[in-house]
């Protein structure tokens with residue numbers, strides 16, 4: 001049997017939707033993207049959503065909108081994908097990396113609170129594997145250190161008058177806690193629709209902000225659209241309407257809009273998404289049940305009134321070091337099963353070593369990584385494949 005690590009869940013619906021756009025005469029940002037945004041907003045129960053062409057672009061736009069730059073500090077976990085951190089570098093601010101809690105991929109919130117200085121402007125928590133972070137703790141840390149906060153010239157910094165939370169929700173579309181979805185918890189959230197994510201547009205992303213916040217939804221949306229499309233006063237579609245050719249450029253801004261071709265895939269996926277999520281959760285329960293008797297630990301995807309989005313399934317094999325873990329992955333590959341590791345902590349990567357981060361400062365992140373294996377999990381994974389993965393793991397560990 002051959003089981004890839006990931007397979008996008010594409011049906012005839014997605015194919016037909018893309019063909020419809022191709023035949024429509026309008027293929028870049030237009031009506032389909034706007035529909036997708038509306039459906040997403042209603043799914044997340046937020047006032048509005050702004051689509052862009054990646055999570056990375058979305059998070060970077062929010063940092064720019066908030067006026068984050070040189071001299072500012074942005075707090076984020078050491079245990080994440082590089083995109084969480086690279087956007088901080090892109091805007092010229094300083095990333096402040098936080099170690100994990102013991103035996104958890106989640107930031108240590110005591111260390112987080114200690115790391116807050118008068119330069120801290122934003123915190124970027126990451127809902128790793130689709131499990132929602134402890135946002136009440138993060139808001140509390142911000143409150144406890146509020147006396148240090150100094151708003152810059154930026155109007156949003158002044159409006160919030162405290163550190164702003166920009167969640168990396170690349171993994172957590174559909175995750176919920178006490179019936180509130182990821183995307184409606186942090187001040188801002190940034191989703192990814194990259195090919196390996198739960199819901200895909202091949203490449204794509206979206207920004208949301210929680211409801212009942214101080215923000216004016218229409219205003220933020222307009223600003224994000226300006227930022228994503230050259231700072232152009234009207235979009236390309238509006239320019240095609242009866243004689244309205246004229247536009248202005250408010251600022252020389254960025255270019256990261258989502259095309260209608262991509263949005264068509266997302267729109268079709270979103271209609272099927274509750275079923276896709278249910279399948280992921282079913283697989284998690286099968287894995288959880290089978291692994292209970294084995295010498296390994298797993299994450300709790302259903303803790304404290306929470307349902308994760310089931311984006312990633314980690315196993316951490318008791319007493320394994322990095323080398324033994326790597327050998328295990330090779331043995332799985334020999335059985336035809338592709339596994340992965342999420343993540344090599346940022347301080348172990350050349351780019352961040354060069355910037356002076358050292359893994360010795362992040363012992364919990366290293367310990368979490370060293371014996372971790374990510375198993376295949378996706379909505380098209382069959383019961384037979386799940387059984388085969390489970391039986392292969394049992395054989396190898398024997």
Ligand SMILES: *Cc1c(COP(=O)(O)O)cnc(C)c1O
Pocket residue numbers: 053054055056057080081083084126168170171191192193194204205
């Ligand atoms: C995939 C991913 C991203 C980046 O998403 P893109 O849409 O490819 O920019 C960011 N953060 C995490 C945790 C991810 O897994």
